[in-house]
Amino acid sequence: MPEKNKTVVVIPGDDAAPEAMSATMDALRALKLPIEYVEFPAGDKWVRGETEAAARKAIDASDATLFGSTSGKTTAITYLRWGKQTFANVRPVRYSKGFGSPLKNPDGIDFVIVRENLEDLYLGLEGPLEALAPLKLTSRILRAPLNTSERGVYAIKVITERATRQVAEFSCQLAVKRKRAGGKGKLTCTSKYNMLRESDGLFRRIVEETAAKYPEIKYEQFIVDDFARRLVQSPHDLDVVVAPNLYGDILSDAAAGTIGGLGLAPSGCYGADYAYFESVHGTAPDIMGMGIINPSATMLSAALMLEYLGFGADASRLDAAVRKVYADGRVLTPDQGGTAKTSEFARAVVANF
Numbered sequence: 001m002p003e004k005n006k007t008v009v010v011i012p013g014d015d016a017a018p019e020a021m022s023a024t025m026d027a028l029r030a031l032k033l034p035i036e037y038v039e040f041p042a043g044d045k046w047v048r049g050e051t052e053a054a055a056r057k058a059i060d061a062s063d064a065t066l067f068g069s070t071s072g073k074t075t076a077i078t079y080l081r082w083g084k085q086t087f088a089n090v091r092p093v094r095y096s097k098g099f100g101s102p103l104k105n106p107d108g109i110d111f112v113i114v115r116e117n118l119e120d121l122y123l124g125l126e127g128p129l130e131a132l133a134p135l136k137l138t139s140r141i142l143r144a145p146l147n148t149s150e151r152g153v154y155a156i157k158v159i160t161e162r163a164t165r166q167v168a169e170f171s172c173q174l175a176v177k178r179k180r181a182g183g184k185g186k187l188t189c190t191s192k193y194n195m196l197r198e199s200d201g202l203f204r205r206i207v208e209e210t211a212a213k214y215p216e217i218k219y220e221q222f223i224v225d226d227f228a229r230r231l232v233q234s235p236h237d238l239d240v241v242v243a244p245n246l247y248g249d250i251l252s253d254a255a256a257g258t259i260g261g262l263g264l265a266p267s268g269c270y271g272a273d274y275a276y277f278e279s280v281h282g283t284a285p286d287i288m289g290m291g292i293i294n295p296s297a298t299m300l301s302a303a304l305m306l307e308y309l310g311f312g313a314d315a316s317r318l319d320a321a322v323r324k325v326y327a328d329g330r331v332l333t334p335d336q337g338g339t340a341k342t343s344e345f346a347r348a349v350v351a352n353f
Contacts, residue, residue: 002310005034006063011055011076013068014043015283016293021068023295023346024302027321030350031314033306038062043073052076059084064305065276068298069283080276081117086269087163088170089115090304091252091280093235098326099260100336103235109259110183111238112174115248116167116203117269122245125156141195159199159244161206168210170270171242175217184239186218187211190227190251191244203244224251231255252280263294263335266301268308277305291341294333296322299349321352 010025012018025037038058040051055076059065070077080086095101095109103109129152137146171187179185189207191200204221211219222230224247230237231251235258243251256265262281269276279297287293299322306315325331331348332338340348 006309007036009058009062009065010037010039011067012042014071014073015285016288017068017283018042019342020293020295020298023342024298026346027299027349028302033311033314046073063309066302066305067276067278071283084271084274086271087118088167088270089117089267091267093255093259095259096323096326098329099264101260103258106259109235112240113248113252113255114171114242116163116245119158119163120245121155121157123158126153129154157199159203164203164206168207171240172210172214175240186239188241189221190224192224194223207242261335263296265297266304268304275308277301292334293342294335295342317353321349324352325349
């Protein structure tokens with residue numbers, strides 16, 4: 001238990017996400033922890049500029065943030081990621097009894113995808129193809145100058161040594177931690193290093209170099225398309241997976257599918273001195289106001305947050321309570337084959353504390 005009270009900023013997000021956040025807050029409050037929650041309005045009440053400024057100030061004064069998904073109305077996510085330099089997006093993939101997995105034998109799936117969180121194609125560096133004409137670029141593959149006379153656009157992929165080293169170190173340390181807790185102690189790196197030899201090749205080389213400093217863990221690497229096959233065919237072989245931003249985003253959604261869907265996919269984004277936590281899924285505007293969104297991913301994200309804040313036993317209580325509801329199978333939301341409302345699921349979780 002931490003020596004002093006903690007402060008957590010709560011940002012509900014947009015569309016149906018606040019409904020999942022409300023259920024999660026019911027569960028967190030039931031734990032009666034020494035945490036002050038600084039709560040902000042849902043996205044439809046978010047006043048651009050004014051509310052974001054207040055959120056930034058609150059974030060800077062807090063120990064962590066619990067964030068709901070955004071469709072663009074809630075804008076604080078940019079500050080949480082780049083402003084607070086939360087470079088490692090950790091996305092656990094762990095099957096439990098009762099999850100609606102499409103696999104024949106999902107028992108024992110338990111791995112983590114660590115997605116580099118700050119660069120790659122997510123910097124949004126795009127523009128008209130003709131703007132590249134003065135650079136006179138030559139394609140290594142075609143062995144010919146880039147034709148910039150066509151109507152089209154470009155996108156710039158950025159992989160830096162600094163960002164790659166910090167996410168590689170984080171991933172190695174996570175693999176060590178999991179090994180000491182009884183895990184496999186293995187790190188898998190994936191990128192398209194056979195084609196993108198400079199950018200993805202740099203990512204692979206730095207991860208490989210970093211892993212070599214950790215003799216207690218096993219290391220392997222796969223080209224991303226081959227890894228995608230392995231993710232579905234042999235997910236039980238995985239432990240900690242590290243990937244550049246875009247691949248990590250795509251692969252973690254696929255990984256969630258192996259255990260039952262995005263409603264079961266939590267995440268935490270960690271920096272050197274700050275972290276925020278959010279579900280992997282989007283805002284689900286199609287079910288907004290229906291009270292049926294699955295809050296499991298947000299609750300499991302909250303459990304990751306509690307562990308980060310030093311409330312390890314309570315994190316385990318929340319995580320275990322969610323999984324008990326699935327094992328029981330009587331109070332599940334529609335995405336998992338049930339008929340329960342979001343609020344009913346929350347009450348079932350609290351009843352299992």
